[in-house]
Amino acid sequence: TFQFIKHDTLPTNNSICYNCFVSKSENGQVQEMMKINQKYKQNYQMLLFCNKTRLLIEYNENNNTFQFQKLPVCHDMKPLFKCAYVYINNVILFFGGWNINNVVSKSVHKYSIQEKKWMTFQKPLPSPLRDCVAILSEDNTYVHIIGGVNDGYKSMSTHMKTEVREWLxxxxxxxxxxxxxxxxxxxxxxxxxxxxxxxxxxxxxxxxx
Missing domain, CATH: 1.20.5 (Single alpha-helices involved in coiled-coils or other helix-helix interfaces)
Structure with a gap:
């Protein structure tokens, strides 16, 4: 069941769309914590990446308040959005994307949540791609990158498979x-x-x- 929590404003001048939005806690850990003791409320942390916006969002359930912290920017992907992404073990992997100059990227980036550091890989995707979707295999050993649009604005029905260990x-x-x-x-x-x-x-x- 959905519940309205609070109305608040993100500290950004950019429009938010085609974004990367993840919870810092693993879903399984959150569910287990709720099962163990539901009477204790807690803080929830989420990360938002979109265009030039990089935010750590913290929600305090006891006080019903949001706090926002700006995160470091990766200059190689500063204006990039419409990326595919996966979150695994405190790391977010970004694949492809599109910038405000209508350039489609084939770069792969990594953001370490714990270290608050960015890394751009020398090894790119086989071809530029945006509006694609990335999902992890059930055992977290592979990333599947599905669909998307190439730099010729052509919809793709591709399915790329890459090992997680290549990027971690x-x-x-x-x-x-x-x-x-x-x-x-x-x-x-x-x-x-x-x-x-x-x-x-x-x-x-x-x-x-």
Missing amino acids: SEEEMKKEEEKDSDSEMNKIVKKKDVKNVNVEIFFVLFVFD
Whole structure:
């Protein structure tokens, strides 16, 4: 269910459209936190990238207030929007895009949320692309870049597949592997708990019979 929270104004003079908007917390972590204890309210952090706008948005649920912090700008992609993007392990990867001079890009950029640093890769996409969509595979090992428009304003029905490890550092990949390992352990623990519950229920039914 959607709920109106508050009306506020973004600190920018740019129009916001075709933007990158992500939550800083992993969806699974947020859901788990809400399940554990719903009575404790918290701060939510979101990131917004669009054209020249780079913002960290923090929402305080207790006070119902928004705070905005400007983030560093990558000069190579300063006027860029209509990018495809994925968020993985505190890193956002940007693919392609379009600028105000009607130039379609084939560059790939990375923003580290923890370090607040940008990086432009030497290896670009095979061709310029905008208005495309990027999604992660279920196991977070591949990025799929689908569709889009090329520099000739022609709609593309392409599907590119690239390995995540090509764009993340060894340290970032290690964190991702640790996260996957923790996730698998949680699944095993939950399965064991389910089995224990089933055994207890069977025993109780047997006694009453």
